[in-house]
Amino acid sequence: MNGTGFEEVAEQVWRRRGTGRKLAVVGSIHGDEEAGATVIREILTADDRLWRRAGPVDLTLAIGNPLALEQGTRFSAGGRDLNRIFGAGELDTSDYEGARASTLMESLGHAEVLLDLHQTACSTPPVAVIEDTQNHLRLAAGLGVAHAVVGIEAVYSGTMIARWMDARGGLGLTVETGQKGREEARAAAFEIVRRFLTAGSTAGARGGRIRRYRLRAPWISPGSGVRFDRPLGNTSRIRAGERIGQTDEGPLTSDTDAVIFLPREGAPVGTPCMLLADDEGVLSV
Ligand SMILES: [Zn+2]
Numbered sequence: 001m002n003g004t005g006f007e008e009v010a011e012q013v014w015r016r017r018g019t020g021r022k023l024a025v026v027g028s029i030h031g032d033e034e035a036g037a038t039v040i041r042e043i044l045t046a047d048d049r050l051w052r053r054a055g056p057v058d059l060t061l062a063i064g065n066p067l068a069l070e071q072g073t074r075f076s077a078g079g080r081d082l083n084r085i086f087g088a089g090e091l092d093t094s095d096y097e098g099a100r101a102s103t104l105m106e107s108l109g110h111a112e113v114l115l116d117l118h119q120t121a122c123s124t125p126p127v128a129v130i131e132d133t134q135n136h137l138r139l140a141a142g143l144g145v146a147h148a149v150v151g152i153e154a155v156y157s158g159t160m161i162a163r164w165m166d167a168r169g170g171l172g173l174t175v176e177t178g179q180k181g182r183e184e185a186r187a188a189a190f191e192i193v194r195r196f197l198t199a200g201s202t203a204g205a206r207g208g209r210i211r212r213y214r215l216r217a218p219w220i221s222p223g224s225g226v227r228f229d230r231p232l233g234n235t236s237r238i239r240a241g242e243r244i245g246q247t248d249e250g251p252l253t254s255d256t257d258a259v260i261f262l263p264r265e266g267a268p269v270g271t272p273c274m275l276l277a278d279d280e281g282v283l284s285v
Pocket residue numbers: 029030033118119
């Protein structure tokens with residue numbers, strides 16, 4: 001046990017027991033998104049001020065993918081995306097990510113609320129990627145996150161760790177805290193975790209206001225060598241008929257009004273160059 005009451009319960013998973021709500025924070029489940037791990041180390045060594053605010057919460061902290069973090073890559077060499085294999089009926093544990101998913105499910109299964117911290121390649125404000133329920137939206141708003149994306153199952157297959165928590169009857173939130181490698185992404189992640197320790201500790205989080213976007217479909221790149229004409233990031237808007245950029249085969253023109261997420265220059269032909277979403281406005285939750 002360290003000086004702030006944490007005990008390592010599995011490799012790079014630490015728990016500080018308490019009588020309050022059982023919370024979990026996961027960071028760097030993608031190894032090239034290091035801000036989560038940085039914040040987890042900050043919380044592990046935080047002083048009393050943090051714990052006076054947090055009260056008696058039972059907190060478990062986990063570095064998601066320690067090997068990929070060491071290698072600085074999304075997943076380990078020769079491995080697979082750890083955040084797409086949770087809760088699958090038959091988990092193949094013969095590779096590193098499979099074994100790690102099993103370790104995480106074992107050591108986080110007691111949690112009631114799980115916060116999974118990510119960063120994106122593109123520029124982004126903090127964005128919660130959540131199930132479309134009042135509880136999820138309230139908690140995200142309570143963390144000070146102004147944007148929520150719902151409907152991820154329309155564009156991704158595979159199961160994220162936050163969805164695994166939802167499926168167990170808990171509450172799971174994925175939050176993109178900012179752009180990879182940027183200090184703002186770390187600072188936002190720390191603030192979100194600090195609020196999580198208080199907002200997440202009560203069943204009725206205070207809530208607030210949050211803008212909801214519903215994912216519609218990926219835009220599949222019609223050509224190779226996608227370049228954009230203007231900087232695009234999460235929550236950028238495009239218009240029907242607007243020329244967005246070009247590919248080696250010709251102009252890239254939108255046929256729809258949309259809010260976009262995960263724009264990706266250089267996306268190979270036939271793969272998503274961005275995700276299209278509808279803005280459903282600001283909700284009071
Ligand atoms: Zn990620």
